[in-house]
Amino acid sequence: MDNHRLAAELREFCRAPEPERKGQFFRKLEQQGMVHKRPVVMTHGEFLLGQFLYIQKWIWVLSAIILLFIMGICYSNPGNYSFALPPLLVAGILVETRRSFRWKMAELEYTARFSLRSVFLARMFLVGAVDTAGLLIVICAIRNWLSYSLIRAFLYMMVPFLCASLFGSLYERKQRADHGWGSIVICIFSSAFFAAAPFVYSRLYEERLTVIWAVAFVLLVCSLVISMRRWIHEMEEPVWNL
Secondary structure: OOOOHHHHHHHOOOOOOOOOOHHHHHHHHHHHOOOOOOOOOOOOHHHHHHHHOOOOOHHHHOOOOOHHHHHHHHHHHHOHHHHOOOHHHHHHHHHHHHHHOOOOOHHHOOOOOOHHHHHHHHHHHHHHHHHHHHHHHHHHHHHHHHHOOOHHHHHHHHHHHHHHHHHHHHHHHOOOOOOHHHHHHHHHHHHHHHHHHHOOOOOOOOOHHHHHHHHHHHHHHHHHHHHHHHHHHHOOOOOOOO
């Protein structure tokens, strides 16, 4: 069956019924002064606020628990264990991006004013920005408990965080699964990798390797930006226009 015939049959099958009492409806709108009334337009700020309230509460609870756990470990045992925990923050970010597909809302958001791409960007920006800001606050708070400089503590926290973000975004872009278990597994493995790395290479956190951490940070940021651009570009798919 060719596309033209399929579109014609779908158009025939989905034909809307003829409107009834259309004139009466418009006269009523005119009497109420709604004919020339300007429609209410949602601003981008209202849209972001709506998406912020729409994000699941357990995402914020999980992020707060992980951040407090990082601070607790640094206070009680100021070693390298806390540097393996930031990848767990990424799980909430990646799982939230799947919500439209998980609840079968993607098709509706394709045709809305704020498209699926806008919803996706808003949620990832909000959760990512809050988690990143929380992580930066924690880095400043634990600075006095660690023997590292602020720059080194920043790199040791952000590189695992960005590593999990990069591999998680690559997985989500390729798989597009309804659930988020794959992303959670990636974040757990990233955390386990950075937890085990000091035992494999004991000099990993020496000051002379700070340049390598800085290079890794820059490369991860650039790779993540490229991955996100491709993910966003591929997100808006063609929909039926009958």
